[in-house]
Amino acid sequence: MEFPALSHHGGARGVTGSCHQLHLDPATSVLVDCGLEQGRDASPGGEFAPISFDLVGIQALIITHVHLDHVGRIPALLAAGFRGPIICSEPSATLLPLVLEDAYRLGISADSVQLDRYLVLLKRLIVAVPFERWYPVVEQEGVSCAIRLQRAGHLLGSAYVECDVCYPGVEPSSRVVFSGDLGAPCNPLLRPVRPPERADLLVLESTYGDRLHPDRSDRQRRLEAAIDRALADEGTLLIPAFSLGRTQELLYEIENILHRKALLRVRVGERDKDPLLEMNWSQLPVILDSPLAQRITEAYQGLHEYWNDEARQRLSEGRSPLGFSQLVCVDTHGKHQQVVNYLKSTGRPAIVIAGNGMCSGGRIVNYLKAMLGDPRHEVMFVGYQAKGTPGAVIQASEGAEGFVRIDLDGRMFDIRAKVMRLGGYSGHADQEGLVRFAMGSKEPARRVVLVHGAGEAKRALAEALNRASRARACQLQVTIGQ
Template identity: 75%
Template structure:
């Protein structure tokens, strides 16, 4: 084997399970991400399975971000005996224990002593690393490896990883770049992605390598139109959303909508003949019913120094983009059930954000059971719904003739509520964004290795990259990881 070299322990068959090993020598390596396979590609019991590869010689685990498909196998890695540093960005270091504590309680044990022991071990191993600073992870005789984290724009703390590997006798260092998940442009909270200076090998995600996103520029206006309609119907808007990333984006944009409505409605009258002029926007509750999402949102607020300029400017103006007056946080199950019953029995409009994002579990299910049968209410999807999930069934009823039925917790329910999908909230770059990430590099990479995508998406991105690289006279080879 010629070093440095790559092997993959996930993220090659689908869009989950990212886990890549960078071999620096026969006995020394780094692990980039340690994610859990999810969805249809996951084997039964994947969350409890042993790590599945030899961890001897792994000097460090480097995390691109803290979504479960990139960190979900860390408990298995620790169980296998790994005690090396877990290196990640400063925001990721704060978010990682929240995400893994919740997963540990759900999948391993909720015993307080075990949870505390697990979190204490995790905290001892985590090494926060500032963006844009080189950090030495390996220095053994004639072998050295330095890494640097750069913003990836996917969610707070996300990074792509630059690895400079110098092997004794080589004239220069080899640079291997792992993209992690790259964000789409226009994220309301995050700073934009900047492409690497160079890469000998670029390991690139391909989640949306076969498509282009639409609707990002006007997604907030379409969300506002949904709120207008729900207010007119005295109904509740149910938004199934994942706790990390999507929820915080939604809160940020809802706060902006309500802020502008309050300015328009100064004096309790909207201009013109607007039928909503009698509505007091200041009394519209925005209900965040997810304990994990609340803890993560609190961490996002504390990490405001990592927000983009516009978001930090709003803080400077005295606004609370993630902590506004109309935001109601529901923590206990007793309060949750009381809110469900109240909204079902009254005609007061509200916005509810609850997990999980695909309606396959979590508190959103109780809201759906209570409200799907009432046309006053509306279910709004802002994220992908995997085939076979309750969310996909509900989403498919949008525009359907007659009433669609769905089974929730073993009971049959008719979908009489309105259903709406608001596009433009994807956290991943599309094909154009991925190609631009490569094209914008001052020096084109020698190799691009495509991971983290369905086979069709990877093949489409491979063709698109080959086309633009040939046009620019680059001698880059584009491979699909196996």
């Protein structure tokens, strides 16, 4: 075997479960991501499945970002005896315990003693590394490896990983780059992605390698139009949203809309009252009904130094894009049920952002049961709906004529509420962005391995990369990860 070498333990054949091992020599390696297979990739009981690869010689786990399809197997990794450093960006170091605590409680055990023991171990192993600085991971007589984390624009703290591998007497070093998940441009909170300066080997995601995203500039106008409909119809705008990333983008853009419409007004002396009951018609309540999303949003607020210039400018103007006065956070289940009943029984317009994003569980289901049958209300989808999920069924009813029903928790409900899909919120780069990442620097990638995508997406991206390399008259080898 020629080193450095690559092996995959997930994310090579499908779109989730990313886990890649970079072998530096026969006895030394590092692991990049340790994700859980989800959706169509998942096998039953995957969160309980033991680690299927040998941990001997793995010096560190490097995390690109904290979505579960990149970190969800960390509990299994620790259970298998891994005690090396878990290296990630500084924002990811804050977010990772929040995400894994929630996943552990829901998927493995809610026992407080067991959960606390797990979190203590996890936090002890996390090593936060600043962006754009080289950090030594392996320093041995026969090989050394340093990594550098660069912003990936996918969600706060997301990074792509540059690995610089050096062998005595061999020049230059080998540069291996793992893209993780790359973000689409124009994210309202995050700084844009810059291509790596060079890559002898690039392990590249290909989620949307076969398509181009629609123009993202129109999404705020369409969101504003939906808010106008909620006001006019005296109904609730229901947005099923994922807790990490998508929810924070929505809050940021809703705050901007309300700010421009002069609906944001602090009511001096009434801050301690219940905002849901005290606000008048001109002060549309925005209800965040997801405990995990609330904790993550609070963490985002504390990490504002990692926001982009425009977002930080709003803070300097005295605005609070993720914590504005009309934002109502619902924590307890009792308060949740009270809000559902209140909105169902009154003509009070509101915006509700609730988990989970595909309507397969979580608090959004109670809102749907209460409101799907009423045409005053509207359900807006801003994320992908996997085939077979309730979200996919509801989304498919958009524009349908006639009688449409859906099964929620074993009961059938009529779908009379308006349904729409708001595009432009994809967290992944499209084909153009992926090609630009691989080929956009002065020294384009020499070899690309495509992972984290369906077969059609990988093949289309491989063709696009080959076209780009011919246009630049450079040598490029593209393979599809297996």
